[in-house]
Amino acid sequence: MLADFETAGRGFRLTRIALLPFDLNTPDGIVVSAAHQIERRSPLTVPFYTRRMRHIAGSALLAIVATTQLLLAQTPLKPTTPGNSGDPAWQGVIHLADGRTFVTDGGLAIDAAFAKPAQLPNRELPPRVLDQYLNAAHKNEYGFSDLSAAASGRSYTAPNGIPLNATYVNFLRRTLSAPSVRFRMNGDMQPVVIVARGTAVGVLMPMKQ
DSSP: EEEEEEEETTTEEEEEEEOOSSEETTTSEEEEETTTTOSOEOOOOHHHHHHHHHHHHHHHHHHHHHHHHHHHHHSOOOOOTTTSSSSSOOOEEEETTSSSEEEOOSEEEHHHHHHOOOSSOOOOEEEEEHHHHHTOOOSEEEEEEOOOOTTTEEEEEEEOOEEEHHHHHHHHHHSOOGEEEEEEEETTTOOOOEETTTEEEEEEEOOOO
């Protein structure tokens, strides 16, 4: 039979092995009656489990934080709805090796020096894919004057039949010097590279036909 005692923040366990005819005083000043027997004094296991539970709780918290960060990284960006007025809602930032910083909403990525956002997004995206798009070869090249506006006001169509989000096109008209802007295109659903004064300054994703 066991009896647990705790004093001054320290616990110990008494194990009955023989009935003693007299009371005992423990080193901590606890009176152990003759009804208990003593084999050894050992620490209680409660503090051990308390430390263990703290460790488990800390590990669980770290797991939750890591999972939240992973989910955030996997959360897709939401491109601006075609035909909306105003500027795109920037949701990510991309830092290129050449020192330039781009902002994106998932449908348009443009040099922040032209977009001039009030504040850069907190979410940082890797630059590899954007680098590939900016330096990709192209088949066709058009200017603003080559685009045809749809009656719905939601899109513009290039001579090769590729539709572009009107919100993005109108934003680029306001942001860039129109005469120098060129749209470099390939096939359907291929990224459209935006060029201003001979430099690739953005990438625009076509609309689904």
